[in-house]
Amino acid sequence: MSELKVYNSYTRQKEVFRPITPGHVGMYVCGPTVSGESHLGHARPYITFDVIYRYLMHLGYKVRYVRNITDAGHFEEEGRAAEDKISKKAVLEKLEPMELVQKYTNLFHWAMKELNNLEPSIEPTATGHIVEQIDMIKKIIADGYAYEVNGSVYFDVKKYSENYPYGKLSGRIVDDLLETTRALEGQEEKRNKGDFALWKAVPPQHIMRWTSPWGQGFPGWHIECSAMSTKYLGTEFDIHGGGMDLLFPHHESEIAQSTICNKHSPARYWIHNNMITVNGRKMGKSYNNQIRLTEMFSGSHPLLAKGYSPMTIRFFILQTHYRSTLDFGNEALQAAEKGLRRLWEAYELLKKFSFDEFPEAKNKELDAKVVALLTDLDDFMNDDFNTAKVLANLFELVPVINSIHDKHQSPDVISTATLNMMKNYFTTYLENILGLTGDHYGDNGKLSGVMNLLIELRKEARAKKDYATSDKIRNQLQQLGILLKDEKDGNVSYSIE
């Protein structure tokens, strides 16, 4: 079997994955800022890294997956009246900051659950680690790479860049950063334009504030991730992930902070997912084109023709490689919805297959093809988590399953061993690795009882050639979104939209 290779943003190439401690993987992923509701764009990294998390565990690694909650506000925009994002909205909504944080944290957790993302091993909050952040800032000052001005502390990028490659991760040229002509206000405290805040002093009316050696204030934008990743994963860990838009300045600055404090670049492998776009443009607050997850599920948004289930969204995202942009569109979402349904229904049929033992495949060629399609899956995942290819292969197996089920092919076209292999791989890949579920295809006991009754009545009507009645049952069920399917052997199955 092939080795796992991951694309490392830091080196810009695929590299064989080797954990620092054999058998163990430490992974840190930048979590949400809980000052607002998550939108579709947020679903991508958490699904991407959920699959990576699942796959690493599948490979037998013991993984510690840390994903933070950013619940301490940072500035809205550098230079502009440095307002605390969370407290600003809190005033508008007349809520306590922590009440707001709680609300959106709960909503985020709910969405993660709907999308079937596993919980991270540790989900630390920024507000819970103010002490660690302050300690880290002290250390950076002591080492001479940060300076205090009027109660705020800034990281000295120029000095750092004299000894370390600031800008390597994001492909930035330090001189450009230092000499940026960008007209920013309130920059006079900084020695150089490229410097970034480690601690920000706040005016008295600011709600979110903590006491520090430099006065009242709140931590800078990047220090929380450095502090929390160090605390829970150590000074050097395996994977650091997040959206591509975090490359600069967030991750670049994290590297700088950790390098000074820990004498180490924090992570070996930097993994970044690409963006979800709307009409080719990134979904984000800057463009005011976000569709909240609650809206995605319910369909209550002008851009949505209908609501899409969490699994449809998960599947939609996994059909694309995580490093490609993914364009939002109703047609694409509906294609995903139908495709997932077809795949899942075939999987359900496969699970129920039970035949006599067939040690020999009647169709050796087909048997070999099935085996090849299945063994490919491991290689695809090992090749930088290519979930798109995994799904493509699984789809190629759908006609094999359906044609056996429909008796277009006899069950012994493939061997029992291959059939079992297929069952195992489908479960492993669809459920365990890709994290898909079929829950919402409705199978609660009472409904199926009612359905069986209706199916029975319809069968009787058909037997009497009372097609008016049989069609009435079928058509009205269809209007309710329940599809009846007459199968070859006289059985009737149904699926719920």
Next chain:
RNA sequence: GGUCCUGUGGCCGAGUGGUUAGGCAGAGCUCUGCAAAAGCUCGUACAGCGGUUCGAACCCGCUCGGGACCUCCA
């Protein structure tokens, strides 16, 4: 302006220098009381122009288009 990414059939999207990605939609056929579902078959796409090569969607150059980051952003 700087750095980087990208342009694939109606839509979404994989992609290795030579062989079918896949999904959805569409067409035909089979099955069927009808329908649906399912099965089989099909379109032969790779922004444009050059070049490298026996051979390029995939390598190089140019042109045109789109995007990301450079500021909070997944």
